[in-house]
Amino acid sequence: MKRTLVGLSAFLLLAGSVYAGTPKPAVKIENPGQCIAPAAEMRANHMEKLKHTRTRTLRQGIRGEAASLNGCINCHASKTTGSVLGPGGFCQECHSYAAVSPDCWICHQPKAKQPVGQTTAGVQQ
Numbered sequence: 286m287k288r289t290l291v292g293l294s295a296f297l298l299l300a301g302s303v304y305a306g307t308p309k310p311a312v313k314i315e316n317p318g319q320c321i322a323p324a325a326e327m328r329a330n331h332m333e334k335l336k337h338t339r340t341r342t343l344r345q346g347i348r349g350e351a352a353s354l355n356g357c358i359n360c361h362a363s364k365t366t367g368s369v370l371g372p373g374g375f376c377q378e379c380h381s382y383a384a385v386s387p388d389c390w391i392c393h394q395p396k397a398k399q400p401v402g403q404t405t406a407g408v409q410q
Contacts, residue, residue, distance in 0.1 A: 310378035316360045321351040328379075331357075332387075354393055362397035370395040 320327060322334070334352035341347040361375035362368055369376040370390065380387055389395075 307382075310382040311373070312375055312378050313363075313373070314360070314375070315362060315364050318360065320360070321356075335389075354389060358393075358395065359397045362395075367396045367398075 322330075327334075331352075335354060335357075338350045338352045338354075341350065358369050363371075363374060366374070368374055371377055374395075376387070376389075376395070
């Protein structure tokens with residue numbers, strides 16, 4: 286039992302040191318201004334805000350809410366590529382770091398200022 290605990294402790298120390306050396310995502314806000322919430326809150330809860338907006342839009346027909354995917358994309362899309370995906374993309378950087386694959390891009394265009402209804406149909410960018 287003692288050997289198992291020592292092995293587990295060594296593993297946790299090694300894993301912790303490897304994780305501590307992992308570089309944080311480099312996110313760049315292309316159009317800085319006033320976001321709908323403080324950065325810390327958005328990092329922790331953006332998916333909940335978007336999920337609730339999605340439900341109100343789809344089920345109740347309410348549009349133009351503060352938390353909208355198009356609003357986020359228009360502020361955070363790269364000025365170079367016009368997209369939040371790809372290397373250095375605002376969404377891509379954090380979601381790759383967290384090993385999360387959002388399903389937004391199955392239906393939604395990841396580029397700023399695109400007409401409503403234009404989708405990527407799951408195409409990786």
